[in-house]
Amino acid sequence: MGRTIAQKILMRHSGTQAEVGEIVVARIDLAMGHDGSAPLAIEFLKKLGAKGVFDPARVVFVIDHYCPSPNERVSALHAMMREFAGGGQCTLYDVGEGICHEVIPEKGHILPGELAVGGDSHTCTYGALGAFATGIGSSDLAAAVYTGKLWFRVPPTIKVVVEGHLADGVFAKDLALHIISRVTANGATYRAIEFEGEGIRSLDISGRLTLCNMVVEMGAKAGMVAPDDKTLEWISGRASRDFEPVYPDPDATYERIVEIDAYTIEPLVAIPHRVDSVAPARTLKEIPIHQANLGSCTNGRLEDLRVAAKVLSGRHVHPNVRLIVTPASRPVYRMALEEGIIKTLLDSGAVIVPPSCGWCIGACNGIPSPGENVISTANRNFKGRMGNPRANIYLASPATVAASSVAGRITDPRPYLE
Amino acid sequence: MIFAGTAHKFGDDINTDYIIPARRKRDTIDHAELARYLMEDISPGFPDRVRPGDFIVAGHNFGCGSSREAAPLVIKAAGIAGVIAKSFARIFYRNAINVGLIALECDTDLIQDGDLISVDLSSGTISRGDLQIKAQPLPKVMLDILKAGGLLDYLRERRDFITT
Ligand code: SF4
Numbered sequence: 001m002g003r004t005i006a007q008k009i010l011m012r013h014s015g016t017q018a019e020v021g022e023i024v025v026a027r028i029d030l031a032m033g034h035d036g037s038a039p040l041a042i043e044f045l046k047k048l049g050a051k052g053v054f055d056p057a058r059v060v061f062v063i064d065h066y067c068p069s070p071n072e073r074v075s076a077l078h079a080m081m082r083e084f085a086g087g088g089q090c091t092l093y094d095v096g097e098g099i100c101h102e103v104i105p106e107k108g109h110i111l112p113g114e115l116a117v118g119g120d121s122h123t124c125t126y127g128a129l130g131a132f133a134t135g136i137g138s139s140d141l142a143a144a145v146y147t148g149k150l151w152f153r154v155p156p157t158i159k160v161v162v163e164g165h166l167a168d169g170v171f172a173k174d175l176a177l178h179i180i181s182r183v184t185a186n187g188a189t190y191r192a193i194e195f196e197g198e199g200i201r202s203l204d205i206s207g208r209l210t211l212c213n214m215v216v217e218m219g220a221k222a223g224m225v226a227p228d229d230k231t232l233e234w235i236s237g238r239a240s241r242d243f244e245p246v247y248p249d250p251d252a253t254y255e256r257i258v259e260i261d262a263y264t265i266e267p268l269v270a271i272p273h274r275v276d277s278v279a280p281a282r283t284l285k286e287i288p289i290h291q292a293n294l295g296s297c298t299n300g301r302l303e304d305l306r307v308a309a310k311v312l313s314g315r316h317v318h319p320n321v322r323l324i325v326t327p328a329s330r331p332v333y334r335m336a337l338e339e340g341i342i343k344t345l346l347d348s349g350a351v352i353v354p355p356s357c358g359w360c361i362g363a364c365n366g367i368p369s370p371g372e373n374v375i376s377t378a379n380r381n382f383k384g385r386m387g388n389p390r391a392n393i394y395l396a397s398p399a400t401v402a403a404s405s406v407a408g409r410i411t412d413p414r415p416y417l418e
Numbered sequence: 419m420i421f422a423g424t425a426h427k428f429g430d431d432i433n434t435d436y437i438i439p440a441r442r443k444r445d446t447i448d449h450a451e452l453a454r455y456l457m458e459d460i461s462p463g464f465p466d467r468v469r470p471g472d473f474i475v476a477g478h479n480f481g482c483g484s485s486r487e488a489a490p491l492v493i494k495a496a497g498i499a500g501v502i503a504k505s506f507a508r509i510f511y512r513n514a515i516n517v518g519l520i521a522l523e524c525d526t527d528l529i530q531d532g533d534l535i536s537v538d539l540s541s542g543t544i545s546r547g548d549l550q551i552k553a554q555p556l557p558k559v560m561l562d563i564l565k566a567g568g569l570l571d572y573l574r575e576r577r578d579f580i581t582t
Contacts, residue, residue, distance in 0.1 A: 384459040
């Protein structure tokens, strides 16, 4: 019987047949933690009496969630991470280097065919490169760092086939929101998702990262795109170790196949307080916007800033709106600077804040007031997510967020891109 | 192992931001301190209504959202013995078992807010008066971790994962 990508990666890493439903113990290629998950894992490692980590080259910590530190207590947690890294037990990306899910692929810490676990639910992002990557908590992170292994239940796979191309002005984020509204917030729980079809092949790696980033919003354990020339080209120059890409068997068994016609998708918005309540942007033009946020691990890459700059070039943010932009990493920030994107954004009235999670989880850098409406490029619009349970969060593509920041209300971005 | 307590009923899709918001968990890994904020955005004052050994009973997709282990740790620190839901988001489910918090899946429609329920962990049965509900059995590795009191204690004993 043929196997899916998820099964083949788990098979290779566990030395078992990785039948669906089987519990396997698999060797991991990368264990990632950030300032929201690593401090507790470090404490657990101490309690375990761990003398070291399984392989310092495969343990990466990132300070990105609450940074630069907003207070003394957070600083103490950051210090714990620096002390741990100072002992040579892991690579540490400190304040300002970027958001973990941008830094990890960008710096070549995850490669096609590999198995990664991360103390963050959006670790699934790395599936865009053809890896099996999944989020875990701090106990599992400590166990992975300690033993180099973790147990997994081999998931069934849902195949999502995207036919055709996205129309102009429609982006990977819109595709992700469309798929989530079809599959629902828990429609893929305990499952892996494999993306296939022309609509996926035509996406650049940035778009695939956006798409795989959001699979956990359907409950999925992992979401994957089989590597192709674009993947290998993107990886080249970043990989510091050998890797072996994995492709699904032609006769692999899928639990379900979801077919999507990319061309019919229009700019979409997830409305409060659920990621799977989705409506076309053009139907929401009565909704005034007070804050617009561009960034996060979903949409803070160069391609995202570039499209926002295209919308904002020669225009100004509406006087009632604060547009807050967060480049997802230092290299993204630098490239955006060199390309003149940052200048365009500044000229349009945007506020640029350093690479971090910040506002995405209501930690710092832009907490909305009661009753305000926010439109953001992030991945979650749960009540209270951005630090105020009395604010409303709408999610959309960078183009829609930028266009809405100019209009002062939710708007379809297409006229702004012509 | 039998546990008994009052059911506190919640709906579907109770996410980790509702359980413990990031703005609270940001500052500390002391979960006893965080316990007073449990469910603050959706059920203010909830921790005051919990007595040690009580249960959270919920609908589908309990614990969706972030991977924060603070979510089950804070539930546990508030005195809750376990969560019984129609289904769990997978990271929460793992994390709950890893911190030694009971997490069982079954049809929860027959349990009302305020019901006194008891849970027999070895048989995976939830009882309310004469009514008995069978929960989905946990895989052996999860049951072993739960019985050990959590993943840390499991690994302290065995130093590795044993699935057979
Ligand atoms: S940007 Fe938001 S979703 Fe992404 S890792 Fe940071 S907090 Fe999580």
